[in-house]
Amino acid sequence: MDASSKTSRTVLAPTVVTGGASGIGLATVREMLRRGHNVVIADANEASLAHASSELAGHSEATCFIHCDVTDETQVNDLFERVHQRFGPVAGLVQSAGIGVESAFFETSVATFRKILDVNLLGSFIIGRAAARQMRARGGGAIVNVASTSGLIGNAGRCAYGASKGGVVTLTKVMAVELAEYGIRVNAVAPGAIDTPLVKNMHSPQTRESLLARIPQRRYGNPEEIASLIAALLDDSQTGYCTGQVIAIDGGMTAVGLMAARPVSSSLTQTNT
Ligand code: NAD
Numbered sequence: 001m002d003a004s005s006k007t008s009r010t011v012l013a014p015t016v017v018t019g020g021a022s023g024i025g026l027a028t029v030r031e032m033l034r035r036g037h038n039v040v041i042a043d044a045n046e047a048s049l050a051h052a053s054s055e056l057a058g059h060s061e062a063t064c065f066i067h068c069d070v071t072d073e074t075q076v077n078d079l080f081e082r083v084h085q086r087f088g089p090v091a092g093l094v095q096s097a098g099i100g101v102e103s104a105f106f107e108t109s110v111a112t113f114r115k116i117l118d119v120n121l122l123g124s125f126i127i128g129r130a131a132a133r134q135m136r137a138r139g140g141g142a143i144v145n146v147a148s149t150s151g152l153i154g155n156a157g158r159c160a161y162g163a164s165k166g167g168v169v170t171l172t173k174v175m176a177v178e179l180a181e182y183g184i185r186v187n188a189v190a191p192g193a194i195d196t197p198l199v200k201n202m203h204s205p206q207t208r209e210s211l212l213a214r215i216p217q218r219r220y221g222n223p224e225e226i227a228s229l230i231a232a233l234l235d236d237s238q239t240g241y242c243t244g245q246v247i248a249i250d251g252g253m254t255a256v257g258l259m260a261a262r263p264v265s266s267s268l269t270q271t272n273t
Pocket of ligand 1: 018019020021022023024025042045048068069070072095096097098099101119123146147148150190191192194195196197198199226235273
């Protein structure tokens with residue numbers, strides 16, 4: 001079924017997607033609509049919201065577009081009040097709002113470091129806590145945080161971004177442990193290199209080249225590949241016993257040790273067959 005076409009639908013529990021107006025978030029919105037959910041698209045970028053709203057005009061009954069900065073607690077509380085009024089208590093949350101910067105350790109300013117932590121980590125806490133309060137009152141729910149492979153391993157140029165995503169990894173685990181008794185599951189995906197507007201700004205040609213050399217599948221992923229994993233993690237019937245996990249989806253990048261490919265000319269590759 002094409003998410004851009006209007007169809008009769010069985011309405012499933014509402015899902016909020018932060019950063020839902022672009023990239024991985026927008027692909028997740030399309031996937032959740034395809035699965036029959038009501039979806040609230042929360043984003044800080046008005047132009048992207050307008051663009052996404054016109055793309056999804058055929059889904060006006062099932063969608064709600066809300067301007068919200070995830071770092072602003074008042075805006076976040078207002079967001080969840082509006083979600084409740086429009087669709088009832090939130091059952092699913094995807095935290096895809098995020099910003100990135102490629103900046104060497106010595107050249108990273110305190111202001112930059114603080115800004116990245118503010119949006120990626122503190123924002124995840126603010127939104128996650130507000131959603132979990134509604135889920136607790138509702139009797140359960142599922143949350144998926146979008147971390148990054150940069151939060152799992154030490155990528156050069158990612159001191160602020162990597163630290164923020166490492167924080168998201170730990171936040172995910174703590175939330176999973178504390179919220180399990182309320183029927184709330186919390187997991188994270190850790191995408192590798194995914195072709196989205198964020199990456200187009202962040203990855204220089206040199207970064208792209210050196211990443212491709214480290215990815216066994218020798219390509220960037222696409223947002224839809226992340227969206228289907230996120231949707232499965234939100235779905236109790238598929239992943240009901242999975243919580244507190246961080247799943248890398250990266251073409252094999254974090255599986256690599258010293259060599260990303262077999263040496264092409266080596267005595268080990270010569271056989272007598
Ligand atoms: P994107 O730039 O296409 O989308 C991010 C969205 O977040 C944008 O619409 C932006 O307006 C929104 N946003 C930014 N700050 C916000 C704020 N304060 N409040 C609300 N919304 C805000 O980027 P993307 O590549 O789709 O990234 C989505 C998530 O995936 C991010 O958390 C990013 O760190 C993560 N990620 C991306 C990649 C990749 O290769 N693209 C890899 C690993 C992790």
